[in-house]
Amino acid sequence: MSDNDTHYAHCLAVLRDTDRDRYLACLLAPAEKRGALAALYAFNAELARVRDVVREALPGEIRLQWWRDLLEGQAEGDALANPLAAGLLACVRDHHLPVAVLTDMIEARIFDVYNDPMESRSAFEGYAGETASALIQLASLVLDPVNAPKSADAAGHAGVAQTVAGALLMLPIHRRRGQVYLPADLLAATGLSPEALLRGDDKAAAGRAIEAFVGLGREHLAKARAAGGVSKGNRPAFLPVALVPHILDAAEKAGADALERVLQPAQWRRQWWMWRALRRGPF
Numbered sequence: 001m002s003d004n005d006t007h008y009a010h011c012l013a014v015l016r017d018t019d020r021d022r023y024l025a026c027l028l029a030p031a032e033k034r035g036a037l038a039a040l041y042a043f044n045a046e047l048a049r050v051r052d053v054v055r056e057a058l059p060g061e062i063r064l065q066w067w068r069d070l071l072e073g074q075a076e077g078d079a080l081a082n083p084l085a086a087g088l089l090a091c092v093r094d095h096h097l098p099v100a101v102l103t104d105m106i107e108a109r110i111f112d113v114y115n116d117p118m119e120s121r122s123a124f125e126g127y128a129g130e131t132a133s134a135l136i137q138l139a140s141l142v143l144d145p146v147n148a149p150k151s152a153d154a155a156g157h158a159g160v161a162q163t164v165a166g167a168l169l170m171l172p173i174h175r176r177r178g179q180v181y182l183p184a185d186l187l188a189a190t191g192l193s194p195e196a197l198l199r200g201d202d203k204a205a206a207g208r209a210i211e212a213f214v215g216l217g218r219e220h221l222a223k224a225r226a227a228g229g230v231s232k233g234n235r236p237a238f239l240p241v242a243l244v245p246h247i248l249d250a251a252e253k254a255g256a257d258a259l260e261r262v263l264q265p266a267q268w269r270r271q272w273w274m275w276r277a278l279r280r281g282p283f
Helices: 003-018 020-027 029-047 057-071 077-082 083-093 099-113 121-143 148-169 173-177 184-189 194-201 203-227 232-260 267-280
Strands: none
Touching: 003 020, 003 029, 003 077, 003 083, 003 267, 020 184, 020 232, 029 057, 029 083, 029 148, 057 083, 057 099, 057 232, 077 184, 083 121, 099 121, 121 203, 121 232, 148 173, 148 184, 148 232, 173 232, 184 194, 184 203, 184 267, 194 203
């Protein structure tokens, strides 16, 4: 087994514990692509969990900066002791991934380590574009680089829809941390402020805000469907998006209860939806 194979195997093992849905997406991808996808997804999972492993913003920024330094060639020696980092560098090198997109992803994640509210819908869409949308497009470059440009618009909208769904799943956790991902202008239009959302004492307004946020997710999901361009080879990059409609439906049904209750569907259901999306298409 080559060093790359060893590093990729480590990334896949890490991903199994940090992002089960994308781990399954890797298993549903062609065998020769799994290791590189796992490295990319495990890197994303590391960024996404920074807030889980630090108590203050500064250590979080330092962790994020380490990844930036690595990608910009300032910490390559550190990769020798970090198989996940080595796997990421191998993925970038083997599949000619644009480093600037990865560093923009890191930059966007700085938002996660602070408690500043999401200012607007456009700010939310920008955050989603540099995180979830970028990840889908990078995975497409790994899977089917020739056809990846054709699915760029679909990836952009699908990533926003996926970020809406993720924020709805994380609502109870975000509230405990004092974080608000629902855009402030959307909240204001439904008679709610970020502070009121955190308090959770206006259930009627919270229900309206969640309904409006679900609407934002559905709007982008519809645009992703209309954009098309997803080749059969690139379907695995979009598989986690197959969960989005079900999460949006659950959030709409729960209403204000989504502030307190995690809406994550059962694992077997998520596996079934992703397997079906591989056969029929992601949307």
